[in-house]
Amino acid sequence: MNNLLEKLNDMQQKAVTTTDGPLLVLAGAGSGKTRVLTHRIAYLIEKNNVAPWNILAITFTNKAAKEMAERVESLIGEAAQDMWVRTFHSACVKILRRDIDRIGYNRSFNIIDADDQKSLVKECLKELRFEEKEFPPKAIMSEISSAKDKLLTPAEYKAEFYTDFRKGQIARIYELYQKKLEVSNDLDFDDLIMLTVRLFKEAPDVLTYYQNKFRYILVDEYQDTNKAQNELIIMLAKEHRNLCVVGDDDQSIYKFRGADITNILDFEKAFSDACVIRLEQNYRSTQNILDAANNVIKNNSGRKGKRLWTDQGSGQKINVYKAEGDYDEAEFIADKMNQLSRDGYKYSDMAVLYRANASSRSLEDVFMRKALPYRVLSGLRFYDRKEIRDMIAYLRLVKNPHDDLSFRRIINTPSRKIGKVTLDNLSAVATRENTSLLETIKNHLGEFSDNLCQFYNLIAELIEDAEKLSIDNLVESIYEKTRYRAFLETDEKAQERMENVGELISGAASYVETSENPSFEEYMDNLALVSDIDNYDEEIDAAVLMTMHSSKGLEFPVVFICGFDEGLFPSSMSMFNPEEVEEERRLCYVSITRARQLLYITCAYRRMVYGKTSPYNPSRFLDEIPASILDVTDSRKNVTEYTIPQAKASTYTPESSLFGFSSQPSPPKTSGEVFKTGDSVIHKKFGRGIIISASPVGNDVHYEIAFESVGTKNLLGLYAKLTKDE
DNA sequence: CTCAGCTAGATTTTT
DNA sequence: TCTAGCTGAG
Numbered sequence: 001m002n003n004l005l006e007k008l009n010d011m012q013q014k015a016v017t018t019t020d021g022p023l024l025v026l027a028g029a030g031s032g033k034t035r036v037l038t039h040r041i042a043y044l045i046e047k048n049n050v051a052p053w054n055i056l057a058i059t060f061t062n063k064a065a066k067e068m069a070e071r072v073e074s075l076i077g078e079a080a081q082d083m084w085v086r087t088f089h090s091a092c093v094k095i096l097r098r099d100i101d102r103i104g105y106n107r108s109f110n111i112i113d114a115d116d117q118k119s120l121v122k123e124c125l126k127e128l129r130f131e132e133k134e135f136p137p138k139a140i141m142s143e144i145s146s147a148k149d150k151l152l153t154p155a156e157y158k159a160e161f162y163t164d165f166r167k168g169q170i171a172r173i174y175e176l177y178q179k180k181l182e183v184s185n186d187l188d189f190d191d192l193i194m195l196t197v198r199l200f201k202e203a204p205d206v207l208t209y210y211q212n213k214f215r216y217i218l219v220d221e222y223q224d225t226n227k228a229q230n231e232l233i234i235m236l237a238k239e240h241r242n243l244c245v246v247g248d249d250d251q252s253i254y255k256f257r258g259a260d261i262t263n264i265l266d267f268e269k270a271f272s273d274a275c276v277i278r279l280e281q282n283y284r285s286t287q288n289i290l291d292a293a294n295n296v297i298k299n300n301s302g303r304k305g306k307r308l309w310t311d312q313g314s315g316q317k318i319n320v321y322k323a324e325g326d327y328d329e330a331e332f333i334a335d336k337m338n339q340l341s342r343d344g345y346k347y348s349d350m351a352v353l354y355r356a357n358a359s360s361r362s363l364e365d366v367f368m369r370k371a372l373p374y375r376v377l378s379g380l381r382f383y384d385r386k387e388i389r390d391m392i393a394y395l396r397l398v399k400n401p402h403d404d405l406s407f408r409r410i411i412n413t414p415s416r417k418i419g420k421v422t423l424d425n426l427s428a429v430a431t432r433e434n435t436s437l438l439e440t441i442k443n444h445l446g447e448f449s450d451n452l453c454q455f456y457n458l459i460a461e462l463i464e465d466a467e468k469l470s471i472d473n474l475v476e477s478i479y480e481k482t483r484y485r486a487f488l489e490t491d492e493k494a495q496e497r498m499e500n501v502g503e504l505i506s507g508a509a510s511y512v513e514t515s516e517n518p519s520f521e522e523y524m525d526n527l528a529l530v531s532d533i534d535n536y537d538e539e540i541d542a543a544v545l546m547t548m549h550s551s552k553g554l555e556f557p558v559v560f561i562c563g564f565d566e567g568l569f570p571s572s573m574s575m576f577n578p579e580e581v582e583e584e585r586r587l588c589y590v591s592i593t594r595a596r597q598l599l600y601i602t603c604a605y606r607r608m609v610y611g612k613t614s615p616y617n618p619s620r621f622l623d624e625i626p627a628s629i630l631d632v633t634d635s636r637k638n639v640t641e642y643t644i645p646q647a648k649a650s651t652y653t654p655e656s657s658l659f660g661f662s663s664q665p666s667p668p669k670t671s672g673e674v675f676k677t678g679d680s681v682i683h684k685k686f687g688r689g690i691i692i693s694a695s696p697v698g699n700d701v702h703y704e705i706a707f708e709s710v711g712t713k714n715l716l717g718l719y720a721k722l723t724k725d726e
Numbered sequence: 727c728t729c730a731g732c733t734a735g736a737t738t739t740t741t
Numbered sequence: 742t743c744t745a746g747c748t749g750a751g
Contacts, residue, residue: 060740089741113741189741224740257739356737358743381739412727419727529741549738571737587738610736611742 004043004075008035015244015277016040019048019216022237022271024264025246028308029293029593030284030555033246037218038068040244041083042075044216052082056214056236059087060221062530064553068220084214088229090529092192095210100195102203105185108521110396111528112186115389116405117141124176135173144174148190149226149258151197154178184404184436193228200235211239222247222267226258234270243271249304250297253549253587265302282308282593284555286315289595292625297589299624300582308593316598317631322618323604324635330366332602333560337372337543340558340598347373347543349557353591355569359562360545367543377546383527387488387497388504392527394478398462399520402436411437414487416451426452458482471523472509479505548591559595564603565616588621605636680725681705688725 005013015025015036027033041057044050059065065085073080084091093111101107112120121137121144147157154175161167181188187195200207217237219225222245225233237243245267252261268274282290290308297303323329337350352363360376367374382388390413393406412418426448430440441448441456458481465477479485479501488494488501511526512518544556548569563569569588574580592599603618675681679691689705705722 062740064740087741111741114739192741221740254739256737257741358736361742415728417727421727547738550740552740573737583738608742 004039004046008032008039009281011277011279011281012036012039015279016043018275018277019044020242022241022267022274023244024222024267024274024276025244025279026276026304026306027246027248027279028282028306029248029251029590030282031279031308032281032283033220033248033279034068034071036279037220037246038071038075040218041072041080045076045079050216052079053084054213054215055083055218056091056216057083057085057218058091058220058233059085060224062087062090064220065090087529088225088232089189089192090525092196092232093525093529095196095206096187096192096199099199099203099206102206103195103199105182105187105195108185108400110184110186110400110403111192111525112181112188112405113383113528114141114189115384116186117144117188119405119408120177120180121173124173124180128172128176130169130173135169140170140173143170144177145188145190146258147174148188148194149228149260151194151228151231184402185400186403186405190228193226193232197228197232197235200232207235208239210236215240216242217244219243219245220247223249223252223261223264224254224259225263226260227263230260230263241271248306250300250306250586250589251552253552253583253590255583265304278304278306280306280308282310283312284596285310285593286313286597288314288317288629289592289599291629292318292599293589293592295626296585296592296621296624300585317629318625319598319600320622320630320632321600321602322632322634322636323602324606325613326362326604326607327366328635329562329602329604330362331370333363333562333600334366334370334372336560336600337558338370345558346541348541350543350560351551351554351556351558351594352543352545352560352562353548353551353594354545354561354563355548355571355587356563357547359568363545363562373540373542375540375542375544377544377550382500382503383530385497385500387484387494387500390484391475391478391501391504394462394482394484395475395524395527397438397459398466398474398478399524401438401459401463404430404437407437410482411455414483416455418449418451418455422449422452466520470512471518471520472505472512474520475505475508548587551594552590555594555596557596558598558600559591560600560602561591562602564601564619564622565607566619567616568607568609569619569621585621675722675724681722682725683722 005016008016009032012032012035015023016039019040025033025036027036037057041055044055045052057065057068059068065087069080069083069085072083072085084094086094096105096109097107100109118137118141121140122132125132125135125137125140152160154171157174158168158171161171181191200210214236217233219233224247233243233245245264247264249261249264252259252264255261268276285293285308287310290310294307321329321332323332333352337347340350341347354360354363357378364374364376366372383392390410393409396403396406397410408423411423426437426440429444430437433440433443435443438456438459441452445453445456462474462478462481465481466474469477484501485498488498491497508523511523515522548561566575570581570584574584601622603622604616606613606615675691675694677691677694680688681691682688683705691705
């Protein structure tokens with residue numbers, strides 16, 4: 001039993017064994033937070049004999065939930081399966097699917113995403129005759145969302161802001177938006193939380209049931225909770241008060257999405273008897289890296305206060321490179337990476353972090369040219385891709401024929417020659433008869449154009465399919481019968497899109513395979529709530545490019561933070577507002593603490609932004625790191641023997657002279673084998689396939705491969721890790 | 727209804 | 742500079 005505690009330091013042990021009563025664990029970056037959470041759960045079950053079904057563990061991401069469940073299971077075995085380890089949203093869906101009828105909703109509600117929200121807002125604006133210029137849908141969406149985060153109903157929102165004319169207008173939009181959601185039985189993400197809170201308030205017996213069920217509650221990333229989520233947790237914990245929240249106020253970087261840092265700062269006000277434990281020993285980074293982070297973050301006010309330390313030595317200094325321009329900056333990073341690769345690092349040990357996605361451009365240009373293996377953790381997620389959203393819209397319409405949002409989305413995709421005029425007529429009739437668009441066609445078969453009737457027949461056929469086919473076959477059937485595949489095939493550039501649909505189908509197949517009791521509804525819930533199929537395959541040896549935000553929770557032996565300039569970071573959008581600068585500073589703290597061994601920070605004297613080149617100055621955050629732990633290289637010093645070319649920054653590579661290694665790409669890494677057309681090969685992820693074509697590209701080979709399961713894909717030999725199929 | 731051509735706007739995004 | 746999204750001509 002004690003071996004559960006063996007590998008934990010004193011503070012971690014205390015966090016694990018303080019099982020009863022409210023507990024706030026302030027867990028600094030890299031301080032073993034996940035270890036504490038999982039061991040605490042194991043301790044509760046094994047040592048305190050708490051039943052697994054009496055435990056609720058809440059995370060923000062599916063990935064974190066999955067990881068936590070797996071790690072607990074490896075500690076205590078299958079008993080772990082009876083716990084609730086869920087994201088806020090999926091826990092709420094589960095609660096609502098059981099009891100939402102108690103507050104007048106239908107239990108078979110649909111979950112809509114940001115894209116649908118936007119269409120819905122646009123519809124509302126149109127109906128209210130508001131101009132999109134004056135009320136940008138995006139801004140309205142975030143206003144509605146933040147109202148819901150604060151648990152404000154349209155009426156309460158109206159009452160709170162009755163003096164503000166504009167907000168009064170927005171209240172009308174919000175009101176209509178909410179009405180439309182109710183009519184079509186849709187919930188948006190914020191509703192999932194807000195309505196659960198409402199359910200608990202209006203149906204006290206439901207609340208009591210869950211209060212008694214969840215005798216022990218754990219919340220991860222507590223600094224990211226919004227007001228509604230906090231309220232939800234506090235309500236649930238009220239009875240037994242065994243609430244353990246884990247977080248780091250210094251890592252709160254999602255204010256723009258509603259995260260309320262005061263939840264964690266005021267936890268001790270909400271629970272005056274709360275025990276507070278700080279985890280400050282860091283197991284990830286060198287002391288120099290931690291000192292950099294500590295010195296930056298100490299400039300923020302209103303912190304809980306923490307100072308990270310390690311017993312693993314000071315390590316190298318922080319390397320700073322002041323580049324001439326953005327391409328020079330990218331080349332410096334690429335050349336350093338190649339050098340480190342020769343020194344024995346893998347490319348996958350290295351990450352480049354930037355403030356905004358747009359910054360990946362110059363990096364990608366240079367990396368591509370130098371044939372440096374890299375991957376971008378893109379801004380666009382799998383389920384946000386148009387083709388995927390279209391397929392999902394068909395699925396949703398099949399599941400719920402009254403889903404007008406989905407209807408509108410795909411009525412003319414692929415083109416069925418049904419345009420605005422037809423649609424306006426149809427929707428006028430639908431409004432008059434107070435029914436959905438598809439239902440309206442059904443009720444007037446023959447009266448509308450052939451195109452509409454054909455569409456109705458198509459959906460009717462698919463609904464029949466849904467009853468007899470497994471989900472993956474249903475998706476395939478939709479793909480074929482809607483002629484979506486044919487539609488993509490006409491477009492040469494749609495190769496990737498077809499691959500994406502292929503992934504959707506194989507994802508559905510694996511859901512059917514792995515789920516104990518596959519159901520259409522559960523599959524659709526997963527689609528709505530699972531942000532991304534885990535396409536971050538760590539096996540591939542490639543450097544990773546991503547935003548600072550998406551780096552949270554990850555770690556790399558080598559980290560490059562680029563664009564360390566005033567106006568980029570802190571961003572020009574926030575640099576004049578002290579509160580927002582503090583959030584940027586937290587982002588800086590998060591970024592620095594991703595690094596284990598080596599940290600490189602780069603800035604540039606001038607950059608091209610929005611097509612214009614202008615001068616830049618190093619970020620204020622650079623000044624906050626003590627000079628004694630910096631190792632600065634300046635492209636404008638030390639290179640006096642060279643004249644600095646004024647115009648062509650992209651051809652300027654001072655580092656080749658500075659660091660004594662060439663800017664040539666590293667020698668080609670052999671992929672082991674070269675294949676020829678007709679060869680049968682095995683790919684780790686895609687399975688067996690036949691080489692259709694092989695053409696040399698630089699020092700690599702480009703293959704077109706027909707896979708048995710996922711269709712034809714284009715792959716590069718260096719990354720594909722193909723093996724011969726004997 | 728469709729598509730070419732133009733204009734305005736351009737952080738970060740766990741669900 | 743890039744691109745999403747709108748507008749108007751065919």
